[in-house]
Amino acid sequence: MGLFNKIKNMFKSDTTFEEDVDDVKETEEFDSSEEADETVDLDSCIEEKGTDKVSSDDNLEEKSISISEISKDKKKRKKSKKSEKIHSDNHSSNKEVEKQSVKVYEKGLTKSRQGFVSKLANLTNKYSKVTDEYFEELEEILIMADIGINTVMDFIDRLRDRVRKEGITSPDDLKEIIVDELFIIYVNDEVLSNRINYNDNGPTVILFIGVNGVGKTTTIGKLANKFRDEGKRVLLVGADTFRAGAVNQLREWSEKVDVGFFGKEESDPASVVYDGVVKAKEENYDVVLVDTAGRLQNKVNLMKELEKMNKVIDGLVDGGAAETLLVIDATTGQNGISQAKAFKEITNITGIVLTKLDGTAKGGIVLAIKESIGIPVKYIGLGETKDDLQVFDIEKYIYGLFKDMM
Ligand SMILES: Nc1nc2c(ncn2[C@@H]2O[C@H](COP(=O)(O)OP(=O)(O)O)[C@@H](O)[C@H]2O)c(=O)[nH]1
Ligand SMILES: [Mg+2]
Numbered sequence: 552m553g554l555f556n557k558i559k560n561m562f563k564s565d566t567t568f569e570e571d572v573d574d575v576k577e578t579e580e581f582d583s584s585e586e587a588d589e590t591v592d593l594d595s596c597i598e599e600k601g602t603d604k605v606s607s608d609d610n611l612e613e614k615s616i617s618i619s620e621i622s623k624d625k626k627k628r629k630k631s632k633k634s635e636k637i638h639s640d641n642h643s644s645n646k647e648v649e650k651q652s653v654k655v656y657e658k659g660l661t662k663s664r665q666g667f668v669s670k671l672a673n674l675t676n677k678y679s680k681v682t683d684e685y686f687e688e689l690e691e692i693l694i695m696a697d698i699g700i701n702t703v704m705d706f707i708d709r710l711r712d713r714v715r716k717e718g719i720t721s722p723d724d725l726k727e728i729i730v731d732e733l734f735i736i737y738v739n740d741e742v743l744s745n746r747i748n749y750n751d752n753g754p755t756v757i758l759f760i761g762v763n764g765v766g767k768t769t770t771i772g773k774l775a776n777k778f779r780d781e782g783k784r785v786l787l788v789g790a791d792t793f794r795a796g797a798v799n800q801l802r803e804w805s806e807k808v809d810v811g812f813f814g815k816e817e818s819d820p821a822s823v824v825y826d827g828v829v830k831a832k833e834e835n836y837d838v839v840l841v842d843t844a845g846r847l848q849n850k851v852n853l854m855k856e857l858e859k860m861n862k863v864i865d866g867l868v869d870g871g872a873a874e875t876l877l878v879i880d881a882t883t884g885q886n887g888i889s890q891a892k893a894f895k896e897i898t899n900i901t902g903i904v905l906t907k908l909d910g911t912a913k914g915g916i917v918l919a920i921k922e923s924i925g926i927p928v929k930y931i932g933l934g935e936t937k938d939d940l941q942v943f944d945i946e947k948y949i950y951g952l953f954k955d956m957m
Contacts, residue, residue, distance in 0.1 A: 556727070558730075558946055558949055558950050558953075559950075561946065561950075562653055562946075562947070562950045562954070652941055652942075652944075652947065653947055653950065653951075655933050655934070655938065655939060655941055656933065656941065656944075656947045656948060656950065656951035657950075657951050657954060658909070658933070658934075659908055659909040659931075659933025659934055659939065659941075659951070660908065660909075660914055660933070660948070660951035660952055661909070662909065662910070662911060662912045662914075663696070663908070663911065663912050663913065663914030663915075663951075663952055664914075664951065664952055664953075664954070664955060665912065666695075666696070666912025666913070667692065667693075667695070667696040667912060667913070667914065667915060667952070668952055668953055668955060668956060669955075670692045670695075671689075671692060671726070671729070671956070672955070672956060674688055674689060674692065674722065675722045675723055675725075675726050678722045679721075679722070680720055680721070680722070681714055681719060681720055681721070681722055681725055685722060686707055686710070686711065689707065689710075689729075690703055690704075690707050693706065693707075693915065695913070696912075696913050696914065696915030697884045697885065697911075697913035697914075697915045697916040697919060698915035698916075698918050698919050699885070699888065699915075699916075699918070699919030699922060699923055701922065701923065702736060702918060702919055702922040702923070705736075705922075706732055706733070706736060709732055709735075710725070710728065710729065710732060713728055713732075726956060730949060730953055730956075733918060733949065734945060734946075734949055736918050736921065736922060737917070737918055737921050737945045746929075747873070747874055747902075747929065748873045748874055748901065749873060750868065750869070750870050750873045752868070752869040752870060753832065753867075753868040753869055753870075754786075754828065754831040754832060754836050754837060754838065754839045754868060755837065755838045755839070755873045755874075756828060756831075756838075756839045756841065756864050756868055756871075756872045756873055756874075757774075757838065757839065757840050757841065757872065757873060757874045757875075757876060758841045758843060758857075758860065758861075758864075758872050758874070758875045758876070759771055759840065759841060759842055759843060759876050759878055759904075760843050760845075760857065760875060760876070760877055760878070760894060760898065760900075761845055761877050761878035761879060761890070761894070762845045762846060762890055763794070763845035763846050764845070764880070765845070765878045765879060765880040765883075765887075765906060766878055766880060766904075766906035766907060766932055767791075767842055767843070767845065767878045768791070768797070768800050768801050768804065768842055769804075769906070769932070769935065770876075770878055770904050770906060770930065770932060770940060771787060771801065771804065771840045771842050772787075772801075772804030772805075772807065772808055772937060773932070773936075773937050773938075773939065773940035774840060774930070774940060775787055775804065775805070775808050775810045775838075775840055776808040776810075776937040776938075776940075777940060778810075778837075778838050779808060779809065779810050783837040783838050784810075784811070784835065784836045784837045784838070785810040785811060785836065785837070785838045785839075785840065786810065786811040786812070786813060786827065786830065786831045786834075786836040786838070786839045786840070787801050787802075787804065787805045787810060787811065787812050787813070787814075787840050787842065788812075788813050788814060788823065788824060788827030788828070788831075788839055788840065788841045788842065789801040789802065789812070789813070789814025789815075789823065789842050790814070790820040790821075790823045790824050790827070790841055790842060790843050790844070790860065791820070791842045791843055791844045791845070792814075792815065792816055792817060792818050792819070792820050792823060792844065793820075793844040793846070794844065795816070797842070797844075798814040798815065798816045799816075801814060801842050802814060807937070808937055811830075811831075811834070811836060813826065813827040813830050814827075814842075820843065820844060820856060820859075820860060821856070821859040821860050821862075821863050822863075824841055824860045824863050824864065825863045825867070827839060827841070828863070828864060828867045828868060829867065832867065832868075841860070841872075843856075843857070843860070844856070850893070850897060853897060854897040854898065857897065857898045858898075861898075874901045874902055874929075875898060875899060875900050875901050875902075876900070876901065876902045876903065876904050876929065876930075877890075877891060877894050877895075877900045877902070877903050877904070877926070878903075878904045878906060879891055879903055879904070879905050879906070879920070880906055880907050881905050881906060881907050881908045881910070881911045881913070881914070881916050881917075881931075881932075882907045882910045882911045884911075884913060884916060885919070887905075887916065887920075888916070888919055888920060888923055888924065891903065891920060891924045891926065892923070892924060895924065895926065900926050901926075902926065902927055902928070902929035902930075903920060903924070903926050903927065903928045903929065904928075904929060904930045904931070904932065904940075905917060905920065905928050905930075905931045905932065905943070906931070906932030907932055908931050908932060908933050909932075909933045909934045909939070914948075914952055917931070917943070917948060927943075928943040929942070929943055930942060930943055931943050931948075
C-alpha cells in the first residue's frame, strides 16, 4: 500500500496514528550534506517585503528512500505496539487532542487545498494519459504553490523517472505517487525533528526572531498557551523594545493566556533579557519565551544584538538558549525563504515557525523551506486564535492538503 492510502487510512479510519507519526520519523536515515549556498541581503528582504526572489543553486542529491520499506517496518511496529496497548483514559484523551489537531490542519489548509489541490485534480481529469504536456502543467501548478523552482524541477525529474520505470500511463495512478514524492521531499533529510529542545538544567529559553509583522508576538502567545496547558510555568519576555506598543502587545497576550510577563519599553533589549531570565530563575519558571525586535537598521546591528542576547542567556543558563525560532509569514512566499536564508547567515536558527498558512493558497512553501533552508519547521500557524498553533507534522499536513483527493 502506498503512502497515499496509508495516510488516508490513518486519518480517516478509527485507528490511532500517534505511533505511526513517530515511527516514520524514527525509521528514517537522514542526510545532512545539503546547504543553501546563496547569500541574501537581509536589508533588502526587510525593505522589499513583496519581492519574490527565487534562486538557489542547491545541488539536489539523489533521494533514495523506500516508502514501502518504511510502511512495512511501521506495520510491524504497529502490530506489536497494538498488542501491548492498554486502553487508558489518558490514551483516549490524547486521541481527542490528536483529532482536534487534525481538524485545525484541515481547516487551516482549506485555501491551499482549494487552490493547489483542486488544480491537481483538474489536471488528472483533463489528461487521459501522462504526456509531456501533463508534466509541464504539473510543473506550473507546483511552482504556483510556492514549492520552489529547484524543488519542483527535482520533483518532476523523479516523477518522470518513476513513470518510466513503473510503466505508469494513467494520471490517476500518478496522483498517489505525487503525494508519496512530496512526502519524500520532506522526510528525506536530517532535520525531521519537530521537537523542542528542553533544557534540563534551567529554564528553557526560546528566542523568537523574524521581520516585523510575521507573527512573532502572536506565536509566543499561542505557544505560551500550549505550554501552560501542558502544566509548564511560562514567562514571556518583551525584548522588542524598539517599537512603541510591542511590549504591551506581549503583555496583553500574557494576560489572555494567563502566564508570567516581564518587559520594559525603551531599554536595551539584552538588558531586558537579562532581567527577564534572572526573574525566571528566581521564580522557578520552566519556559521563557523571548520576543525580539524584527527590524534593526541593518544586518550588522541585528547580528550584534542577537549575539548580545545570546551572551546574556549563556551567562545565566547552562547551555544557553534552548531554541532560536525564526518566524516566517507563509503569505510572503519566496520572500520568506529569502528572509530565512538571510537570518541563517547571522545567527544559529534551530527551527522555523511558519505562520498564516491559513491565509495562503500556496501551502507548498513548507516543502520549499525544507529543501532550500534545511531547517525544520517546528510549528505552523493556522489562524489567529490561541488554539491555532500546531506542532508541524508532515503527515497531518499532507492529509490536510490532499484529503479531498483521498
Ligand atoms: N491568519 C493568521 N494571522 C496571523 C497568524 N499569526 C499571526 N497573525 C496575525 O499577523 C499579524 C502580525 O502579528 P504579530 O504577532 O504582531 O507579528 P510580529 O510583528 O512578528 O510580532 C497580527 O494581526 C496577527 O493576528 C496566523 O497563523 N494566521
Ligand atoms: Mg511583535
